[in-house]
Amino acid sequence: MTFLAELAINGALVGLMYALVASGIVLVYKSSGVVNLAQGGFVMAGAYLVWAYIARLGLGLIPGILAAAASMGALGWLTERLALRRMIGQPVIMILMLTFGLEVVLRGAVPGALGADTKPMPIPISQAPVWLGDILINRTYILGGAVAVVMVALLAVFFRTRAGIAMRAVSDDHLAAWAVGIPVERTVALSWAVSGAVAAVTGVLWGAVQGVDWSLSLLLIKALSVAVLGGLDSLSGVVLAGLIVGVFESVISGYVDPFVGGGTREVVAAVVIFLTVLIRPYGLFGREVIERV
């Protein structure tokens, strides 16, 4: 029983950290209907920047993170301004590919400029375990899960502000939003900026877990799965999807691995996604698009 609880709790915390990566994807999707395949690259770039600001420029921890978040926000804003805006009206798949190209650029530029070898994320988290009775919980994950919850909550609050409501309107219908005087372009650019900043914070957490190098960009796959599972346009959906993926892959692989003699973690996640898509085609919280003939 404690084994199960430990697997479930750690899985849930990791799931929340997946959800945080995915929330960056959801944010952009909500405002512009674009799925940003460079989100993993953003996370990597954010982590690298935090490292560079702290280890190379000697900024403090908090100023370093804030500076990185600001830089990533600017990068997100620029991305929208220079690339995505020119693609408005093009088929979705082209835009997807464009963001993929961006991801390749980031994966070359950032490690190329700052060094490809793995770097430690300079934040002081003790390795000492946290014991909850017999259950061992990872400190980094507790922090990660907590930050993820706070960030997603902040985003949810943000969507109740004026800018956030504008964003929701834009996501519903570009033309209609235009017609009622919402600055659509500015709103979309804002969502890119915010998702860039979120990527920087995510980069800190995941950098603390696995070190800072190109492999942070691989988080994209997990994040994409979580985002799609959550329905792509719902923050609460993303949190729930993150929890589901995290808990399932942790618990099931914990019990099944010894019998299979292999790591089933990724496969479990894949099966969860496959089945969910079959059973609930628009994700857990997605809006079903009703087509009119």
Added chain:
Amino acid sequence: MRRWVYWVLVLVLAAGLAAVPALAQQKVITFGFPVDYTRVYVFVAEEWTQGMVDYLTLMNLKGGVGGYTFDWRVVDTGNEPQRGIEAYERFRREGATIFNFISTPVSNAVAPRAMEDGVILLMPFHGRSDAADGQTFPWLFSLGANYWSQATVIVQHILEAEGGNLRGKRIGLVHIDSPFGREPIPVLEELSRRLGFEFQSFAFPSPGTEQSATWAQVRRFRPDWVLLWSAGPSQSVGVREAIRNGFPLDRLVSVIWLDEKDMNIVGAAQARGVKRFEAAVPGREHPVVQEILQKVYQEAGKGFGKIENVGSTYYVVGIASVAPVVEAVRIAVERFGEPVTVDKIRAALEMVSNFDLNGLMPPITITPQDHEGGGMGRISQWDGSRWVPVTDWMSAFRDVVWEMVYKSSAQFRQGQ
């Protein structure tokens, strides 16, 4: 804007196409190092290649070997087999006769070609472990302890640390779920039968940056010793999980892929006690490394990479993986006379005997049967700032290793 993009494309492609093979000069041995600088092997490629090239540069600065100097071609493959094959075909036509890809998938993909073309393929600490079987793979050379040998050396260390008796002990293997990660399992199973310890393996899937569920299982097993079998970022994650789970670090032994940088990511002080398999002496004290620092970096200014890398774990692995080939060239000139051809180098490699580069690496003896060279290594331990050897160079349970090698190479021959 449009024109600009076109011009860049045209220029770059033209430059690529115009890369005419340089005329093969007289008395030059050319190496091909198409390595993975950007993907899975990022953690090792830069330092390893630097070690190889710096050593060859040193040899050139000293006037070459037997009148022969060395040349090399380096390119990134991104760990993609088709890019590796392209680089192989290109470099081979530019005269390269000895290759090291530092990538298991690429090496394995190129191996059939190398064997057909008669090109030497070095596979130290990667590629096919059964390349040790020189009869089946005349053109492949392991030149260092393969993963099966590493597993036996580690178990030998455990056996000695436990006073010669492992009966009733529990040994766990935490490994990445890939062919590489699973390689030691049959060896450890066989040894558990012989020595009477209880063995269990715990896999985590690639990229292995999340291992909490795996380690929860490890804790349930209550192992006395844990072997860590992965590479890259997942290694530091594994060590961290061990610390967190309260596992004594001096009972955690890693495969060869654990270095100073991993320890710094974990936290140099917190990681004190971790052990690993070691195949070359890290540090700058060794005379060869000193010579490289002095002649290559300070006098000639021809260092291939950052000077900070010199003497790192993977840097000396780089030296150790070309030094036997240089030795073979010397033997070839001596025994077979000029001109030195790839066939002569291959034959000479099989004559390299008890070569240890003044103690930088374990003594290696290559024969037509044994392309691994004895499979020796040692265990070293992190003392909080550097790696300290805790055993001598050794090899162990050779019969188990060779049984694995022959079984695997027989499977390979079936497909020929």
Added chain:
Amino acid sequence: MAAGTGAAPATAGVPAGDVILNCTSLVRRFGGLTAVDRVSLSLREGEILAVIGPNGSGKTTLINLITGFYKPQEGRIVFAGQDITRLRPHTIARLGVARTFQNLALFSGMSVLDNILLGRHIHMRSNLLSTALYWWWGVHEEERHRRAVEEVIDLLQLEAVRHEPVELLPIGVRRRVELARALAARPRLLVLDEPMAGMNQEEKEYMARFILDARDELGTSVLLIEHHMDVVMDISDRVVVLNYGVQIAEGLPQEIMNHPAVIAAYLGERRFDGPRH
């Protein structure tokens, strides 16, 4: 193929031939809204039947029921003696029902010719094998159907735009292409969903002419949905009027024009006999 080309009498109001489509008491509800409420109608071979009604009166839902996109909660649809109530759209199409869409549903990225050729889909005996063996097999099939399509192109005067991509054409021409695609299938029943929407008077008259031609030359029965009455009254043999999903009148065009419930429905006046919900 429809037999008796030109057999249908041009004299309006005297439908001849057998009943080809018979809907009995169709009901379709969406949540609390009853979009189609016990509508019954029947259509004879060679007849042009218009269904008219104000916006939101359930005309398009009725068509979607007949062509299989929605299933009715109650009632029965019989086409050419076969119950098609529960069949899927493509099966119904194979039985000889073709339709056009109010908002146009041409396949962009294709030429006019390819769009119309698609109309021949139900008659084509082509498959992967015939495609793989194109030069021995597939080509003959393709050319045979090309001939049939050229006839329709001829009929609807689309020769000049044959190779144009459909998305570049003006809306009036596109409606004609869609009609051509429907006619290419040589349907026994042609269902037209507001084929004159967004057209000016001249284009409307052209379209009316084409519809009559289709009936007269190809012998197709036509179920025509229209929003405004003027042109419809000229070409239809009979008219059914829907309002809020309920059938409020049925009869010859001139009868309908003077029907008080119809006038009320169109003027929006809430009268005693207008059904409410």
Added chain:
Amino acid sequence: MFYRECGVRHTTYAADRALAVIPFERALLVLLIVLAAAAPWIVTDLFLVSYLTPWLIWTAAVLGLNLLMGWAGQIHLGYGAVMAVGAYTAVHVARAGAPFVVAVAAGGLVAAVIGSLFGLPALRVRGLYLAMSTLALQVIVDWILVQVPAISGGAQATLLVPRPHIFGIPLVTDQARYWTAAVFTLLVALFVANVRRTDVGRALIALREKDYAAAVIGINVFYYKALAFFVSSFIGGMSGAALAFLYYRAVTPEQFGLNVSIMAVAMVIVGGLGSIIGSFFGAGFILLAPIWIEHGLRELAAALSVHISPSTLAHLPLVIYGGLITGFLLLEPLGLAKLYDNVRNYLRVWPFGYTKK
């Protein structure tokens, strides 16, 4: 100007639906086929082995994926897994003693069956949701490949590919392998071209554009979606087998991993969705650009004797390559095929530029 169409009039339906309607294009096509056949005497063997052969086989694979993505409009992120199924099946069949052609066909068939399973979610979902479910299946297939040594070839997970024979003639030389690849790709390209201009192709485009409108003209949407997955997986499986036999000569799981699937999608999109010539362009660009950029930069750095650290030099090509993908899409979102088409259309009406469409 070469493409001039003025005065060209078709008098038969056959001429109107020829593969190349413009006389110059027909000549170009013939010339290209002749050049392709004579390639071993024209280009260096490095070019033949390292570029032409893999490029042609990849083109065949991309044609298969393009059939699915470009024509039928279904996103597929698991194409690498389909190719893997084809390659592994073919190699195992060949190791059991079957002739090369039979092995490749068997690979195609098994891949088609398993690939059709990938298509199951397509009956319910589309777009990103479909992309994710195919991605999930890629992960599952990868896992099985690595997990079952009987499939992947023992502890080293490398399976040696038997030497292919065609009608008893062993394909040992680079030239023979190249020609086999060229013929294979030509056949696939012709098949796809024929699909495009017959009813099956039109039906696929119809269901991509508007599936309800496709249904109303009698197209069985489920059947054609499944058919699209079947055919594309068949081509993908055969291409995977061809890659194994004619190019790789040893199969490892990494040759068909997720990044390969993404690469295939990139080839389709950069080349141009639903374009045959675009498949050639896209496969060539995505496959060869990183290699040539890398070598080009290296030569450039050497020529200018600039010392750049090898790691930086290795990352720079990624920046250029990613930048090119981004740049091309910004420049011409419809892919390289559209760029070609623009040139062609310009020349077709030259010098009457004002009639340009």
